[in-house]
Amino acid sequence: MTTHIPLGEGREFAAIRALLEIWGPRARGIGDDAAVLEVPPGERLVVSTDTSVDGVHFRRDWLTPAEIGWRATMAALSDLAAMGAAPLGIVLAITCPPEAREHLLAYAYGVGEALRVTDTVIVGGDLSGGATLSFGVTVFGSAVRPVGRAGAQPGDGIWVSGTLGGPAAALAAWERGEAPHQSHRERFAGPVARLALGRAVAAAGATAAIDISDGLLADAGHVARASGVELRIALEDIPVIEGGQPREAVVSGEEYELLFTAPASFDPAPAAAAGGVTVTRIGTVAVGAPPGGCTAHRKPVVKTGGDDHI
């Protein structure tokens, strides 16, 4: 159903109407004070919010407008993937300065493509002027058993999806004033939230999961600290992009791959098939002192990486 409340006059409503045309059946019931959603019986509501700010999370000379919209949406949906939740919908707050107005529909197109690929919908939003282009994406999902960061158990295997290092390589190239390699650029510009994988590993008994937004080592540290364990990661087992270095890959942020822990009996093949992505074992959870340490090559790794946006 794609019934929208008839909207009023004015510039904001005209812009919203144009957005709704772009989104078509991917927008549902927009125009009331709030959207009404159903959480499937027996499931719990999972919510997260994520902001993409021009000059902080992206630069407009690095990405196309559609890529900016796609990436903001996928980054937010990635948090649902990490919880093993199925998306119910998103709300989107766009702050659009005058000089970016001409790209509004292209940003929206990118948002809509991300919704289409993840089979979810936009149920509400807020459109505002302002000096800085910004996308606030809040995502809603549901899960019978959401997977947090705090459940990793000694003896569990540590797993990661995909190959790491692309976003850091793309950023490094841009910062040198060069065009990044196309495959690195694509990893930064076109991430895909690992929603199917997240649900599959949750169903298969994953004990903890996180999406790699700060860099593998930093995010592994979050799991270790939350779970009160040590994550012993073998640097040489990290799946790295072609030509990349493990030491760079483990501090590459905004990967939007999943890092998860699962009992030793975990079979990666069905989850990898469901998620359409490789999953690689990179270490073992241990009783650690201090809790939260990560090791590589059996030596402690200093967590100098990870993104810190403020």
Place this chain on the structure above:
Amino acid sequence: MTTHIPLGEGREFAAIRALLEIWGPRARGIGDDAAVLEVPPGERLVVSTDTSVDGVHFRRDWLTPAEIGWRATMAALSDLAAMGAAPLGIVLAITCPPEAREHLLAYAYGVGEALRVTDTVIVGGDLSGGATLSFGVTVFGSAVRPVGRAGAQPGDGIWVSGTLGGPAAALAAWERGEAPHQSHRERFAGPVARLALGRAVAAAGATAAIDISDGLLADAGHVARASGVELRIALEDIPVIEGGQPREAVVSGEEYELLFTAPASFDPAPAAAAGGVTVTRIGTVAVGAPPGGCTAHRKPVVKTGGDDHI
């Protein structure tokens, strides 16, 4: 319960820890990729997002930092009030430029006070740098029967809460370079989401409701258009602030009072008592041509007012 996931190192986490100290029991379970909430059985999930941007929705020389945080939170919660929903929680995305960092805890204090007064909690958020101070507040609530804009029926009474005109008078004073009257300033700086009133009128059979963010006439137009009816409003019956003019009051935005329609049998006294605010009948819903027109003094009113932020 106020269990938080242990947080990691870094400047962002240090800031989040300081925010959590400010919020105390008003923050719950923060630190995972997403928050997990329960929607009461038999109720529907209601969600809305609202952005407050420096220079657009407020000015930092007009409001204290705590007022900025309070107002951003109440403006978002007001959409739940309009739906007749009880709040389950909020997520908050703060974009904070370097020169505003010193006020971060004061913004958060204002958010926390708004949460305390409305008896709700913050369950997640996002803290980012950026050139423009901005607060993205997404609210979650639940209701057995959410009240939208589309249900107004011919013959229904039209009601409004509180007294109107204060925010417009405050803005006019600021724009003349004068200090606003304290009572007008308070209406702009310290709105209170009419959550209890919204639930009471929903339970009493309200057919449509909206919060007055664009100005009474503009918002009445939204209800009229969504419901396919005419809202005949008697300008002389509008409850106006002391010394104010009805023609100014009906185009005063960001009032965060409720406009609602209810069958002729509606008794305002119990709802007003539950909401702790006056409710005043200002007109009658009619079969209208064209649908969506509003009248005052039996003459059509041209909607020249209403806020249009983009």
